Amino acid sequence: MTLAILCAGQGGQHRDMFALTGDAPEAAHLFAGAKALLGGRDPRDFVRSETDGALHRNRSGQILCTLQALAAAAALDDAVPSAAVIAGYSVGEVAAWGVGGLLEAAVTLDIVARRAEAMDADAHPGDGLIFVRGLSRGDVGRLCERHGAAIAIVNPGDAFVLGGGREALSAVAADARAMRARIVDLPVEVASHTQRLAGASTVFREVLRSASVAFPPVTGARILSGIDGAPVVSAEVGLDKLAAQISQTVQWANCLQGCLEAGATAFLELGPGHALSRMVAGIWPDLPARSLDDFRSLQGVRAWLARHLGDQ
Structure with a gap:
């Protein structure tokens, strides 16, 4: 049996996101x-006390979400x-x-942190993302072309994240609502x-040229690239794709399909949030899929893993 590990992107940060990992030695x-x-600022205090929006600012959000995934994996x-x-999503x-x-x-x-800094330096004031569900890929593409937005992420089930300037996104949202789509500002x-x-x-x-990469990983893990859902087959190609992902559409539906094709029999989202595990449950309801946020203790996570994966 094979475990698929899902690492969340930004958007799910919350004050209790380190409840299970914060005290793990x-x-x-x-x-x-x-x-x-x-x-x-201690990240655990940061998420509990932040009230001025910094929790969702690009740099702090990327650091916090990455910390949660790494801390969960270590624990x-x-x-x-x-x-x-x-x-990993985004x-x-x-x-x-x-x-x-x-x-x-x-x-x-x-x-x-350096990725976020590069993005902030290249960003346009007022840029952002919206979520659209209920339209076909063709309809969404035409709305983006009409208003000057772009498809940022392709999720399963006719669900998309769109990026662009706020005026363009507002125009897309208005037209999409008229077509009975669901819209969420992210x-x-x-x-x-x-x-x-x-x-x-x-x-x-x-930035990535100076990174020391251990390839192939000694864990034997298979890591998927976001822009196509294909396994990383070499360090250089993988790093090229990792950098390109900032400005190319993330094919998340392909990533989930890639997990299934790799033999995944259970999915564990490291959080924060539940968005990715709920996507899995929506398309493959017979496969066990949970997020760390679903559990009250790390021991509960271990028990769930043992129950669904057996002795590995």
Whole structure:
């Protein structure tokens, strides 16, 4: 049996996101590293006390989400089987490289901070993302072309994340609502995964040139690339795709299909939030899929893994 590990992107941050991982001794060094990147603010205090929107700002959000994935992987290292298949949604793809052992965890946090800085430097004021459900890929593409937006992420079940300037997104949303689509404004301040961030992809690729990558990973994990859902087959090709992902459409539906084709029999989302595990449950209701946020203790996560994966 094979476990698929899903690393979340931004949007699901909340005050209790470190409830299970915050006191795990295996993750203490990661919280210390993230504290330095957050200007000396302890991440656990940061999420509980932040009220001015910084929780969802691009740089802090990317650091926090990546920290949660890395901390969860460290705390559950004794229970997670080797040779897992790992996929990450948006910035979660960088976290997936850390969880899978391609990058050291501390390096992963630093890289994510520099990724966010490159994106912020290349972003246009007022840019953002919206979620659209209920229209076909063709209809969504035509709305984007009409109003100057772009498809940022393709999710299963006629669900899309669109990126662009706020005026363009508002126009798309108005037309989509008239077509009876569901629209949600996302708490993200950049047009991630669109050509508006092409410069950030170039800068981030230079950042990645100095990264030490352990390929193939000693864990035997299979890491999927976000822009096509294909396994990372070499360090250089994987890094090219990881940088390109900032300004290219993320094919998340393909990533989930890639997990299934790799033999996944259970899905564990490391959080924060439940969005990815709920996507899995929506398309494959017979497969067990849970998020760390569903549990009250790490022991509960371990028991669930043992029940659905058996002895690995």
